[in-house]
Amino acid sequence: MAGLSFSNVSKLFAGTPALNGINAEIAESEFVALLGPSGCGKTTLLRLTAGFEVPDSGTITLGGQVLAGSGTFVAPEDRNIGIVFQSYALWPHKTVAGNVSYPLEVRRISAVERKRRVAEALEMTGLSAFADRAPAQLSGGQRQRVALARCLVADPRAVLLDEPLANLDLALRAAMQEAFAAFHRRTGATMLYVTHDQTEALALADRVAVMEGGRIRQFASPEALYDRPQDCFVAGFVGDGAVIALSAAGQSAAGRVMVQALGQQIEARCDSTVPTHICVRPEQVRLDPAGPIRARVSACTYQGGRFRLVLETDAETLVAHAPARARIGEEVRLSLHNPWAFRDPATPAILRVMQDA
């Protein structure tokens, strides 16, 4: 296994940038998820890594070897990277064992060794009983595991997964998530996992790169993305809650700041000197009869053990969790506790600075 590095990687499709100056370092044995809405460039980045696309500029290296860039291009056949396709891409004319054994045949591994390694890979994915089946005779989850076994059998330097759970039903998805996590623990593979499902990304990955418009907006651990988003897109895309523009902000000190929002002065966590927005998660909104903010319930959905309330204040929409059902249209009072304030790079800094309280 080896670490992956992207330096200033850009890719144009018909003149439009699909990827725009991607910089990222992925350590050996790290599990990284690429998360973003469709069209954000995450699949393009994956295909550049696999070698199915050629970057227009920038450099991609794997374990110190330049794969693409500065005049070199290593063909996908020579990269020794494993990939699990969204459609699984199992060859319908080969059996399960035939699919798994193909990478070894290409590498001219001896028949005895091949047999041993195929058996091992099938064992690891729990497919030993299906070795002689045709892919068409397998269920979705089993096909998924064949694709995984096929990509692992040749000891790849990195494993790429392209929306591997998109075609599975909900129950199977949870089981396969566990399987991926267990697999990563056992093999220590460097894994790059493309998904548009944030639950999947946050649950599985060591670090998540949130992508939008061909750029990486933030590349951090799941808890950092949730607790400390760095721009409005990440704050809105990852996790539940609301992003509220500030009308004014005070001087920050030691990671805390007083901000003006929803007509109130609120104390927020902060690492910027001039925050422009706050991100309010549901658990930071407290229903409080004595709270300073008035709101009306506009939606109430049960989420197992608690209710998710959508609350309309005069200017903004907030999300809160409540232990009991609320009536639509009901007036409630609430207070905010410890939201996160950040400076959105695309928003001009607030001119008016609050007087210290």
Added chain:
Amino acid sequence: MIATHGNAISRSPDRLISLLLLPVVLIALGPVLRLLAEGFGIGSGLTLAHATEVLSRDSTLTALQHSLVTAGSGTLISIVIGAAFAFVVALTDIRAKGALVFCLMIPMMIPPQITALAWMQVTGPSSVLLTTLGIAPPLGSPQPLHSAWGIAILLGIQHASIVFLTLRAGLRMIPGDLVEAARISGARGWRVWAQIVLPLSLPSLAAGAAMTFVTALGNFGIPAMLGIPARYSTLPTLIYQRLSGMGQSVLPEVAVLALLIGTVALAGVLAGRLFLRRRAYGLVGLSGQPLVLSLGRKRSLVEAALWAFIALVLVVPLLALLATSLIPAYGVPLTLETATLKAWVEVLLNQPVTRRAYANSLLLATLAAVILMAVAIPLAWIMTRRPTRLTRAVDTLVDLPYALPGVVLAISCILAFMRLPFGITLYGSLTIILLAYLSRFLVVMLRPVQAAIGQLDPAMEEAAASVGARLGRRLRTIVLPLSAPAAAAGAILVFLTAVNELTVSALLWVGGTETLGVVIFNLEDSGDTVMASALAASIVALVILLMGIVQLSASHLPKGTVPWQG
């Protein structure tokens, strides 16, 4: 960094395999380009004087007029037959549609000179069938099919399935909800047909008509068998008669004639493409069975009428052909006492000419099928996976040698391969016929393989590439096995078409290289009708057998592989 188009990756093996396009372009398109050069007098000074002289001759104008009249009226007959079958099969609840369609396809798959021969055994004073039944017209009365009408009617029957297939494909593209919207507005069966289905299917009908016209225009077998005895020349038979009567000295002249018929055919091809492009226009929504008209009690009546028609145009002529092949000498009525297999034994076992023709035809057809299969898979792969301006141009032009009349291609091949560098000539060899077949039938092989590769998930190959398999290995271990069924079906179609072929070989054969089509024609021409019938009947049996194999394997093939399956 090299600029890449689309999501193609540019790597050196890919560029190497692109070199495959070169021989394909040379063999498939070279002859046609050579013909163009000849017509415009390139090489002997750019001049149109020669062309103008040939085009203004009376014989040329008469043949052109005859061609247009017979092909035009033949097309009208094809439209009536093909459209009736297409509407009934696609829109109503009649039973045994598969068998009906299969039978309707047989006339198109049978060589035209056999169609003509069979029909001549149905009509006319010496028809064995009529003599045996005692209803033959008196001896000495003329053969009614030896006329413009005879040619037109047989052309119409022969090509009805082209209209049928195009129209049925168009009917299947009509979104079901358009019809449902009409029905919810209160329109019933026939009204929906007349006001919704018919207008929407008109472009398909027009496209089918244009293709039928082009095919009828290039037909050589029927006007040769029916027109030459009546001194009624069409352009293809005029070219044949000039070339076989005067030899190579008339090549410049027949090149101009070939260009003339090629131009008319090209206009038809372009018109057909225009109509086809228009038919998808504006049809949005899920396509499906647009309309299921329940015929109720009339169903049996309609079925009986369709099958009676099949019996009339297929069973009766083939029976007549069979009857003629079983008598000892022409003119003898067929009875239990006179019936004999002598002619069959003669043509299949004894006659050196017919045995040689069988060997030549089977060899040519096999070689064409095998070579084209080897070329078509990598070629279709390049065209699908690495499209460039060149491959797109090849994709468009590769239809040309098949769509243009066979005489045009034959003349082109003579011109292109008669005098090769180093004093080599291919004229008079089997090789020139093979090259002509490769050029003509490439598209028959290519389209099914293209359909199969187009339906392959590219991830199948990417998965192989990511585990280290290079292009050659991917083609061999992934693409080949997955497109093999389509390639096999294509190969059988090529084989079938090549065995049937007369037009190209009629102009290219010399003693020793005759094909089956040529020998039937020559046997009939020299009055050996019984032997011609026996040979023809054996070929019909072979054709139906091969079609049956394709039909039975149709369910294992990708959609669009078998031309008569939708």
